Amino acid sequence: MKTSHALAFLGCTHAKQLRLTQPNRGSDLIDTGIPDITFIDLTSYVGLTATGLLTLNLLLGLLLSVRHNSVTSWLRRRLPIYNLHNWIGYTALAVVLLHPVMLLPSATARFGWLDVAVPFWAPNQPLINSIGALATYTLLFVVVTSYLRKRIGIGTWKKLHYTAYAVTVALFAHSLLTNPNLDDKPVDFTDGGKIFIEACAVIALAAISWRVLYSSQRSTLAITKP
Numbered sequence: 001m002k003t004s005h006a007l008a009f010l011g012c013t014h015a016k017q018l019r020l021t022q023p024n025r026g027s028d029l030i031d032t033g034i035p036d037i038t039f040i041d042l043t044s045y046v047g048l049t050a051t052g053l054l055t056l057n058l059l060l061g062l063l064l065s066v067r068h069n070s071v072t073s074w075l076r077r078r079l080p081i082y083n084l085h086n087w088i089g090y091t092a093l094a095v096v097l098l099h100p101v102m103l104l105p106s107a108t109a110r111f112g113w114l115d116v117a118v119p120f121w122a123p124n125q126p127l128i129n130s131i132g133a134l135a136t137y138t139l140l141f142v143v144v145t146s147y148l149r150k151r152i153g154i155g156t157w158k159k160l161h162y163t164a165y166a167v168t169v170a171l172f173a174h175s176l177l178t179n180p181n182l183d184d185k186p187v188d189f190t191d192g193g194k195i196f197i198e199a200c201a202v203i204a205l206a207a208i209s210w211r212v213l214y215s216s217q218r219s220t221l222a223i224t225k226p
């Protein structure tokens with residue numbers, strides 16, 4: 001990935017590698033009309049954006065679940081955590097849906113609508129792509145049930161909302177294990193994009209562990225209280 005380009009954030013190297021490994025196909029790979037950017041690159045950037053948004057939303061959801069008060073405690077200023085969590089959830093869903101759609105016009109990816117919607121037969125990495133589809137459908141479920149939460153009933157909705165953790169696991173499995181060149185070669189975990197995903201995964205894991213510790217401490221307190 002070229003660092004000079006405005007969209008080429010995080011220093012991912014896959015696009016550059018693709019051009020180096022397939023030098024004779026250099027011109028037809030630039031299928032977007034944007035210099036040095038292919039649809040596979042765009043798919044990757046959109047996926048990285050979705051990972052960042054979903055990590056941020058997970059953190060906000062965890063703050064909501066522990067009833068964090070941003071005025072009296074950490075931050076010491078008013079932060080509309082509920083509204084942020086809500087709108088980042090909707091935005092993340094739109095970005096996640098856009099992510100595989102960016103593959104359709106690609107000159108090299110060879111993905112059709114069916115490969116995107118039901119990726120078990122996808123031309124590349126079918127298992128990893130299916131995990132991505134699972135994350136997408138589960139995210140759709142989380143957002144739709146949240147939209148309908150008053151009709152579903154808050155108690156039932158809260159239980160359904162735990163599927164957000166399944167989204168997180170599937171999201172990181174898919175984003176870490178996908179080879180952004182869409183060839184079946186080993187993944188480069190030191191690529192800039194992968195380092196960003198690894199950082200998000202560490203933050204998410206630390207925050208979920210903190211949430212588990214917090215609720216187990218609260219239940220111990222409730223048991224020992226006279």
Ligand code: HEM
Nearest residue numbers: 057058061062064065085086089090142143146147164167
């Ligand atoms: C877009 C609509 C969404 C709404 C309206 C919503 C609303 C909420 C609310 C009100 C809570 C606090 C629940 C409580 O009372 O304890 C919460 C928690 C949470 N949310 Fe969301 N949410 C949405 C989407 C998402 C998405 C897309 C994710 C991530 C995939 C997510 C992840 C979480 C997590 C991890 C928690 C903490 C669950 C727990 O351990 O108690 N939410 N959400």
